[in-house]
Amino acid sequence: MLSIDNLHVRVADAEILKGVTLDVPAGEVHAVMGPNGAGKSTLAYALAGRPGYEVTAGSARLDGADLLDMSPDARAAAGVFLSFQYPVAIPGVPALTFLRTALNAQHKVRGEAEVSAPDFLRLVRARAGELKMDFDMLRRGLNVDFSGGEKKRMEILQMMTLSPRLAILDETDSGLDIDALKIVAQGVNAMRAPDRAMLVITHYQRLLDHIRPDKVHVLAAGRIAASGGPELAHELERAGYDRYASAA
Amino acid sequence: MSLARAIISGDLAELPSRREEDWRWSDIRALVRVLPETSPAFEGELPPGPFDGLADETVEIVNGGGPAEIALAAGVKRVVALRYVARGAGSHPSKLAIRLGARAELVLLESREGEADYVTQADLAITLGEGARLERIVLATEGDGAVAVSRAEVGLSPSASLAQTVVTTGARRQRLETRVAHAGGGACARLDGLYLVGAKRHSDITTVVVHEGPDGTTDQLTKGVAADQGRGVFQGRIEVRPGADGADARMGHHALVLSERAEVDAKPELEIFADDVACSHGNTIGALDEEALFYARQRGIPEAEARAMLTEAFLGAVIERIEHEGARKVVRAFVASRTGDLA
Numbered sequence: 383m384l385s386i387d388n389l390h391v392r393v394a395d396a397e398i399l400k401g402v403t404l405d406v407p408a409g410e411v412h413a414v415m416g417p418n419g420a421g422k423s424t425l426a427y428a429l430a431g432r433p434g435y436e437v438t439a440g441s442a443r444l445d446g447a448d449l450l451d452m453s454p455d456a457r458a459a460a461g462v463f464l465s466f467q468y469p470v471a472i473p474g475v476p477a478l479t480f481l482r483t484a485l486n487a488q489h490k491v492r493g494e495a496e497v498s499a500p501d502f503l504r505l506v507r508a509r510a511g512e513l514k515m516d517f518d519m520l521r522r523g524l525n526v527d528f529s530g531g532e533k534k535r536m537e538i539l540q541m542m543t544l545s546p547r548l549a550i551l552d553e554t555d556s557g558l559d560i561d562a563l564k565i566v567a568q569g570v571n572a573m574r575a576p577d578r579a580m581l582v583i584t585h586y587q588r589l590l591d592h593i594r595p596d597k598v599h600v601l602a603a604g605r606i607a608a609s610g611g612p613e614l615a616h617e618l619e620r621a622g623y624d625r626y627a628s629a630a
Numbered sequence: 631m632s633l634a635r636a637i638i639s640g641d642l643a644e645l646p647s648r649r650e651e652d653w654r655w656s657d658i659r660a661l662v663r664v665l666p667e668t669s670p671a672f673e674g675e676l677p678p679g680p681f682d683g684l685a686d687e688t689v690e691i692v693n694g695g696g697p698a699e700i701a702l703a704a705g706v707k708r709v710v711a712l713r714y715v716a717r718g719a720g721s722h723p724s725k726l727a728i729r730l731g732a733r734a735e736l737v738l739l740e741s742r743e744g745e746a747d748y749v750t751q752a753d754l755a756i757t758l759g760e761g762a763r764l765e766r767i768v769l770a771t772e773g774d775g776a777v778a779v780s781r782a783e784v785g786l787s788p789s790a791s792l793a794q795t796v797v798t799t800g801a802r803r804q805r806l807e808t809r810v811a812h813a814g815g816g817a818c819a820r821l822d823g824l825y826l827v828g829a830k831r832h833s834d835i836t837t838v839v840v841h842e843g844p845d846g847t848t849d850q851l852t853k854g855v856a857a858d859q860g861r862g863v864f865q866g867r868i869e870v871r872p873g874a875d876g877a878d879a880r881m882g883h884h885a886l887v888l889s890e891r892a893e894v895d896a897k898p899e900l901e902i903f904a905d906d907v908a909c910s911h912g913n914t915i916g917a918l919d920e921e922a923l924f925y926a927r928q929r930g931i932p933e934a935e936a937r938a939m940l941t942e943a944f945l946g947a948v949i950e951r952i953e954h955e956g957a958r959k960v961v962r963a964f965v966a967s968r969t970g971d972l973a
Contacts, residue, residue, distance in 0.1 A: 431927075470925040474946040
């Protein structure tokens with residue numbers, strides 16, 4: 383499903399990714415772990431098409447389609463969803479309005495019917511309930527005065543509503559207490575599907591206690607330094623990243 | 631110097647120019663080489679106005695011609711649509727007096743509708759009796775070639791209140807000026823503005839508020855967007871005179887500049903000569919939030935739509951302060967229809 387080959391990315395004249403190669407088959411959840419500064423967020427942003435993240439070599443394909451050739455919104459319509467480490471607040475745009483605009487914009491590009499207001503509200507109300515979110519909060523400006531945990535739930539709510547083919551979760555566990563972490567993890571687990579791939583980016587192993595990955599990759603100094611099963615995450619928790627940092 | 635005097639006398643030297651501090655960003659003398667003749671009275675039928683259906687009565691001032699006074703007796707409540715319409719390439723000076731008796735309440739839905747090239751100055755002299763209330767909403771859609779000045783002088787008796795929202799897309803050169811005198815005590819004024827200038831259009835929102843009586847309140851919020859080669863000017867001046875103790879004055883101006891050739895000039899001024907006064911002002915001029923733009927695009931919203939959405943959201947705070955529900959809806963729809971072109 384997601385196929386990244388020899389990806390090199392520059393940000394403000396510094397080469398951050400130096401040849402990342404990674405495959406996430408449909409139906410699988412892969413974790414990308416690594417020390418601070420390894421390039422984890424850069425990988426997420428480059429896949430989503432953030433301006434300023436310049437791909438100098440390599441490729442990234444989703445079901446064979448060249449992602450790097452598409453605008454950020456075209457990538458979203460093709461099925462790429464990025465859960466932001468620091469979700470942005472947009473005063474004046476109610477969360478519900480924002481999400482419905484996004485959903486219908488994607489539908490339009492894919493030639494699917496517009497979702498009516500009642501259908502949309504029914505869908506979101508059910509999902510918000512699963513995430514134990516206060517529905518009235520969604521009538522306020524998107525992420526305005528939301529706590530850290532509320533913002534992360536809002537990201538998962540959007541992911542559930544937009545139903546992407548590829549979900550990239552960038553440090554979704556940061557800023558969450560243990561209860562919120564469990565709720566968010568349940569939401570992510572409910573999204574596992576045979577036709578969906580997920581890339582879970584995290585610094586700590588604790589999220590992986592709740593979201594069990596099929597594979598774990600270690601990103602260090604801009605490259606995948608090791609790959610393995612879920613046990614690799616536990617080994618990292620025990621031994622730390624020093625080994626990879628010194629290898630860089 | 632005044633455009634109205636120049637129109638009446640035909641003397642170009644009367645035109646306001648950049649040599650006056652107050653007009654340095656909105657020079658008219660450099661722009662108007664010939665003062666056109668006063669337009670003849672307009673006989674044709676007028677197109678629908680933006681506030682149709684919301685008012686108890688409509689007052690029309692076409693090419694400068696129309697009634698000289700709107701007066702509400704004490705205690706009367708009314709919604710009046712005031713349409714300034716320009717048809718033709720002449721000059722259109724006009725003067726209107728608006729008088730509210732004690733405790734009278736007027737919602738004034740004012741539109742400035744123009745086509746083609748014309749030169750106009752509308753003077754309004756507004757007086758509010760004790761405890762009277764005026765909500766004035768101005769929606770200005772002037773012609774591309776128009777040179778347009780509107781100058782309203784508002785006198786507030788004790789406990790009177792003025793709530794004003796000026797919404798404009800500018801003109802070739804445009805000044806919308808409001809001068810408010812808190813003559814009595816305990817009066818309040820809300821003076822808001824919203825400008826959307828694209829192409830080569832120019833908008834100047836100027837306000838001068840003088841607190842003479844004690845315990846007056848002034849609350850101002852102006853937001854604007856300049857795109858393409860548009861230029862927005864905001865000049866806000868609040869004077870708190872000796873004896874105007876207990877004045878509370880707040881002023882905010884915030885603008886988005888959406889292109890390299892667009893320009894926004896702002897001059898907020900506070901002059902305080904009284905005691906026990908609370909005054910503040912804030913002024914920001916910046917670009918659209920690129921983080922928010924990427925976030926919206928990541929969720930699938932195409933760039934143009936995302937820009938329009940963020941621009942509209944930025945301006946929304948001014949619209950929400952409009953109290954008259956029908957007018958608020960008209961302004962919201964108007965702004966939504968224009969942000970797409972600008973962003």
